[in-house]
Amino acid sequence: MSTGDDQPTISTAETVASSALDAGKAKKKRSQFTGNDRKVFLAMVGIPTFIHVAIVWIPTLLSILLSFTKWRGNDISEIEVTGVENYDVVLLGAFQGDTIQAILNNLWLLLFLFFGPTLLGMGLAYLLDKNLKGTRIYQSLFYTPVVLSLAVVGFIWQNIMYDQNYGLATWAFGGGDRVDWLGNQEFIFSIGNYGLSKNFLAILMAMAWRHTGYIMVLYLAGMKSVDAALRESASLDGCNEWQTFRHVLFPTLKPINVIVVVITVIEALRAYDIIAILNEPRNTELLSHLTTNALIGEGADNIGRGSAYATLLFLLCIGFVLWYVTNHYKKQENTV
Amino acid sequence: MSDMKFDFDTSPSGSAFSEPSDNVHFEATKTPLRPARVVLHVFLASLGILWMVPLVISLYSSFRPFAETSRKGFLSAPESLGLANYREALDRGDFIDKYWNTALILIPSLVLTIFLASLIAFAASRYSWRFNIFFLVLFTAGNLLPQQIMVAPLFQAARRIPLPEIMSNSEKLNGSNWMIILLHVGFQMGFCTFVLSNYMKLLPKELNEAAMVDGASLWTQYWTIIMPLTRPALAALATLEFAWIYNDFFWAVIFEQRGDDRPITSALSNLGGEFVTDTNVVSAASIFVIIPVLAVYFALQKHFIAGLTLGANKG
Amino acid sequence: MTAEFQQSPSPSEVGFALGRRDVLKGAAALGGIAAFSGVLAACGGGDDAGSASGTIRVGSNYSNELPNAGLRAALDSLPNDDLTIELNEVDHNTYQEQIVAYLQDPPDDVAPWFAGFRLQALASQDLLLDISDVWTDGLDDVLSGGFKQASTYEGKQYFVPWTYYSWQVHYRKDVWADLGATPPGTFDELLALCETLDAAGVTPFALGNDGRWPAMGTFDQINFRLNGYQYHVDLMAGDESWTDDRTKAVFTEWAKLLPYTQSEPNGREWNDAAQALVKGEAAMYLIGNFVGSEFPEDEADQLDFFPFPVMNDEHGLDTVEAPIDGWVVVANPDNEAGAKEVVAHLGTALAQDAYLSVDPSVQAPNNNVDTSAYNALQAKSAAAVQGAKNVTQFLDRDTVAAFANEAGQGIADFLAGGDIDAILADLQAKAETIL
Structure with missing residues (x-):
């Protein structure tokens, strides 16, 4: 059983394509454009890049700079450089409690997505990969929530599942009483003054509803590509189902695993909509909410503080993002 | 070139980890029904039904009077069914206007995003150009960052940039559709570039070389040779981007302060209070919100899933 | 929020x-x-x-x-x-x-x-x-x-x-007539009334704190009844401390009402709480006059209110909250x-x-x-405000918005059974940072 293969079987199309290209090896170093082509080329690169950098990267940089200032957002001349004061307030000062709980919530979300929807999605993919009759119908059922926004997921769950009097969750688990699913901020378990609150768990369930189908589709696509012959020979070798999965299927899914890890981490860091639509119940705030609340609106008394949160969020993401992206393109570069 | 074996027209595959969508939906081959299979079917069917409960009950309750479901529960036989909740939701939520707001933002965003992404993807993938990788990393990484990171400078800039009244009621970039379109384009372009460059890279380079020998201009190569071959990826991307832009909540909530001018997903943030205690009118409102995206999904399911597995780097 | x-x-x-x-x-x-x-x-x-x-x-x-x-x-x-x-x-x-x-x-x-x-x-x-x-x-x-x-x-x-x-304690005249209840004049009478109502199987107070603004109204009432108008103003401006015993007393007095208040208020919308009043499931509701819009037209004349009762003779009923x-x-x-x-x-x-x-x-x-x-209700509310020595605006209007948001969270924590001292220490730290 060949494991640790860097060129996963899954990218058959690509490897075939690139080897075909290698055969006709005619690599260009730099295209020598002339006249009009040169202008067209510059526009092709320049316009999209300008927009992207202006919308994403320059503001990101400015956020980092603003995190070292105090500003109410009025006159630009009022921006006052305060050094690390915002970080002091956010990490060690009055807002430390909020920050810790928010980061913990982001962490719960991450762990939950890994151990809930990811495992379930992988399991479903495995089952649906078994040449079942009606597999497409099952797939559609699990996949449908994926096309909805998390905002509308929150809206629907609040109404149908978590209505305090009539919701289905209340009906199923409330024993005839009203249940405050989304308002109950008590911790299920706590670490000091922090913990995992009941209402946050309720929101996690709604998120799982959407995330599971997503993971399922990704794994299903990966599993389809595993050579049936490979699996057959594994079962002929006397591997039981678990061993086949563990030693044959799972290793070939490595690229999917990478994507799932990336998606899950990113999702856990940028979740915002569902909690915002539910009016940000106490103890469910994520870093994205602390950032936004301190930045926008009348309550935004200090853009510097919001930017400090934004910078924390950025630091949590960027290493991961760069690792993934450079890795991906390095691999690409090698193949072409 | 005609002897190339790659069937680019039918398979939108192209990334290191993707598979042609057709394979996802392969047809089941005949397998004898064994007890284990029965158990499996029962399990999957039960879970699948459970999975549909929030949507199915939303739909069902949207036709029932609140007085009835509050007395008998959501899971009860209907006494009366009707469209009253829809009329009420339409009346209070102004969904026709909201659909219109959505279209005004979605269509230009979608077209511009894919067009601009295809330009840079073409440039980056067809020519071994020095900063090629740098640019792709820039675009892809930019796409993965949480929106909240960059919102403050964007907001502060947008509310200072004037626009003529004819373009914006607020006479500022903030509060206009232009800003939201710009944000979608700037942000979503990253993902589209990632997918399209992966895809275009797989198209044989000989295509270009032959074209260049023929003296075709760069634009001709892009527009008449590469773009037609990229169609499957464009279709998949367009479907996926439709859903993502339609589903955007954050940008319009921040940059369009007037609830009436928001696209439908962002308008949810002020819809809640419009309906208050009547769960069934809320259900009808939810149906209004999800219908367009579900319709697109069911109509273009294949492209949808293809798009997702194609570039699967995005949440 | x-x-x-x-x-x-x-x-x-x-x-x-x-x-x-x-x-x-x-x-x-x-x-x-x-x-x-x-x-x-x-x-x-x-x-x-x-x-x-x-x-x-x-x-x-x-x-x-x-x-x-x-x-x-x-x-x-x-x-x-x-x-x-x-x-x-x-x-x-x-x-x-x-x-x-x-x-x-x-x-x-x-x-x-x-x-x-x-x-x-x-x-x-x-x-x-x-x-x-x-x-x-x-x-x-x-x-x-x-x-x-x-x-x-x-x-x-x-x-x-x-x-x-104005913000007042609203009730239904017909329900109160059935219960034989009359508006209390002092906080002790209010507590006694709550006991009676509770024994009669009626929830004394409705409360829905979704959005975290409604319970600010209760905080304000207890605060200015107990500590007076000026203390309210100074606390909101950051000139008095949240860790002061007088602030703490607001919460300890409020805590006496919590057993008589609808449980788990944080997830309930104010309209839902209003329905409890409309249906007679709850006897009182401290909220703005706009609660009248929740009453069916033919029952609207049953709605009445009384001012939150006296807690400190020094201040009596001298303050009304009227944004x-x-x-x-x-x-x-x-x-x-x-x-x-x-x-x-x-x-x-x-x-x-x-x-x-x-x-x-x-x-x-x-x-x-x-x-x-x-x-009748508009007239009564107008009379109360015209006759008042002091008019407060509301917690979220008497201080900066950023702090009001924090105060709303602190109050929600209190309603969820949080430790009063910890909440107040947190609020004071935030007040010092923001105000």
Whole structure:
């Protein structure tokens, strides 16, 4: 059983394509454009890049700079450089409690997505990969929530599942009483003054509803590509189902695993909509909410503080993002 | 070139980890029904039904009077069914206007995003150009960052940039559709570039070389040779981007302060209070919100899933 | 609670929009719109024509249908034909977020704002025109002291009150008659009443704190009944401490009511809590008068209220919580005389009657407004406010918005059974950072 293969079987199309290209090896170093082509080329690169950098990267940089200032957002001349004061307030000062709980919530979300929807999605993919009759119908059922926004997921769950009097969750688990699913901020378990609150768990369930189908589709696509012959020979070798999965299927899914890890981490860091639509119940705030609340609106008394949160969020993401992206393109570069 | 074996027209595959969508939906081959299979079917069917409960009950309750479901529960036989909740939701939520707001933002965003992404993807993938990788990393990484990171400078800039009244009621970039379109384009372009460059890279380079020998201009190569071959990826991307832009909540909530001018997903943030205690009118409102995206999904399911597995780097 | 949930045209900022819009709908349903054109015609004449001329630009964040129509009606009733009024509608949220920028480079002469702390914050930055002369020339005669106080910064007036409502303990007369209950005069009587009601199987207090603003009202009542008006003002301004024993006492007294309050209030919307009152499941509801819109039309006359009872004889019932909306003149208006004439007009009974005829969900501050058009509840609320020595605005209007948000979270934690000392220490730390 060949494991640790860097060129996963899954990218058959690509490897075939690139080897075909290698055969006709005619690599260009730099295209020598002339006249009009040169202008067209510059526009092709320049316009999209300008927009992207202006919308994403320059503001990101400015956020980092603003995190070292105090500003109410009025006159630009009022921006006052305060050094690390915002970080002091956010990490060690009055807002430390909020920050810790928010980061913990982001962490719960991450762990939950890994151990809930990811495992379930992988399991479903495995089952649906078994040449079942009606597999497409099952797939559609699990996949449908994926096309909805998390905002509308929150809206629907609040109404149908978590209505305090009539919701289905209340009906199923409330024993005839009203249940405050989304308002109950008590911790299920706590670490000091922090913990995992009941209402946050309720929101996690709604998120799982959407995330599971997503993971399922990704794994299903990966599993389809595993050579049936490979699996057959594994079962002929006397591997039981678990061993086949563990030693044959799972290793070939490595690229999917990478994507799932990336998606899950990113999702856990940028979740915002569902909690915002539910009016940000106490103890469910994520870093994205602390950032936004301190930045926008009348309550935004200090853009510097919001930017400090934004910078924390950025630091949590960027290493991961760069690792993934450079890795991906390095691999690409090698193949072409 | 005609002897190339790659069937680019039918398979939108192209990334290191993707598979042609057709394979996802392969047809089941005949397998004898064994007890284990029965158990499996029962399990999957039960879970699948459970999975549909929030949507199915939303739909069902949207036709029932609140007085009835509050007395008998959501899971009860209907006494009366009707469209009253829809009329009420339409009346209070102004969904026709909201659909219109959505279209005004979605269509230009979608077209511009894919067009601009295809330009840079073409440039980056067809020519071994020095900063090629740098640019792709820039675009892809930019796409993965949480929106909240960059919102403050964007907001502060947008509310200072004037626009003529004819373009914006607020006479500022903030509060206009232009800003939201710009944000979608700037942000979503990253993902589209990632997918399209992966895809275009797989198209044989000989295509270009032959074209260049023929003296075709760069634009001709892009527009008449590469773009037609990229169609499957464009279709998949367009479907996926439709859903993502339609589903955007954050940008319009921040940059369009007037609830009436928001696209439908962002308008949810002020819809809640419009309906208050009547769960069934809320259900009808939810149906209004999800219908367009579900319709697109069911109509273009294949492209949808293809798009997702194609570039699967995005949440 | 984020910016996007603050859509309300008045009377409160934080998360109030949701409820407020329904108030307006209720009003519309009760025939407010039908009354519109008719009453307007009846309001002509009365004031002396002013002397100013030219154009006055009035900013308006009254983007909802009824308040907007009401404002137009009020402005139309200005008896000076030489003065042209141009109404510029601004988005409510944007307006509040950008109020300082707006006033630094004002596109208008007259602008809407809120009484109390938020007014003083702007006045202290020299962004508003001193309109004390408008008061001495007429408003003093038609507005009670509480309104003047709410319009004042350092002895000068900067504000003309326009509309308000009050926070009271609401109850159903028929339910109380059945229970044999009568409004309590003191906090001890209230507790005794709660005990009786509880024994009778009725939840004494309804409470829905979704959005985290409703319970601020309870905090305010206990605070100023116990510690007085000035303490409320100073605490909101950051001049008194949240860790002070007097602040803590607010929570320990409040804790005595919690067993008699609907459980798990944080996830319940205020409207849901109102339904408990409507159905007689809960006996009392401390909330703004807008709760009336939750009552079916034919049961509306059963709704009544009493002031939150006395907790400290030193302060008695001397304070009423009544959020007030009104008008300011920008610091350097193009047409000062005209701007003053317009705000003076908006303070008249003529203008306020014109408004009320369109939007009957609020009350107007002028003593001479046609109270015969008030329903019983409006009249009673108006009487309570007119007679009050002090008028508070509301927790989220008497302090900066950023801190109000934090206070809302602290109160939610308290309602969820959090440790009072820890909550107060946290709030004090935040107050010191923000205020």
